[in-house]
Amino acid sequence: MSSTSVDTMPAARILGCTAESSAPTRPVRPAPACGRTPARRWCLAPFQPGGSSMSHAHPASPTATQARAESIGYLALTYVGKRLPLQVRQSGAGHFIGTADDNGPVSRESVEYFRSYEAAEQALSTGRWQQRLHP
Secondary structure (H helix, E strand, O other), X not given: OOOOOHHHOOOXXXXXXXXXXXXXXXXXXXXXXXXXXXXXXXXXEOOOOOOOOXXXXXXXXXXXXXXXXXXXXXXXXXXXXOOOXXXXXXXXXXXXXXXXXXXXXEEEOEOOOXXXXXXXXXXXXXXXXXXXXXX
């Protein structure tokens, strides 16, 4: 199993929460080495330096459009507080646009999965991809 743990992420975790108008979600993290998904589901509250992480995104946080214009991960910044560059990443489902730091994957930013690295790279360079708004 990966040494990266959800517990190191600076976001509030609420077991089995049902956020307003959304179903419970799992935090952004690598899949377990055994290929199984954890049975528990978590909701993440946006990261807020020096404040409660139980409310909506910090007013100083950029919008998804601003983050995309700067080519940084909106979800990584909003939920983990890290300003990370967008890059093509790969998972078992295919290639996607996301972020990573020295410890490994941080966020999957694109809604789409792409069949090849080249297709994902072209989508990233042309802006023809859809930003995920929630982890």
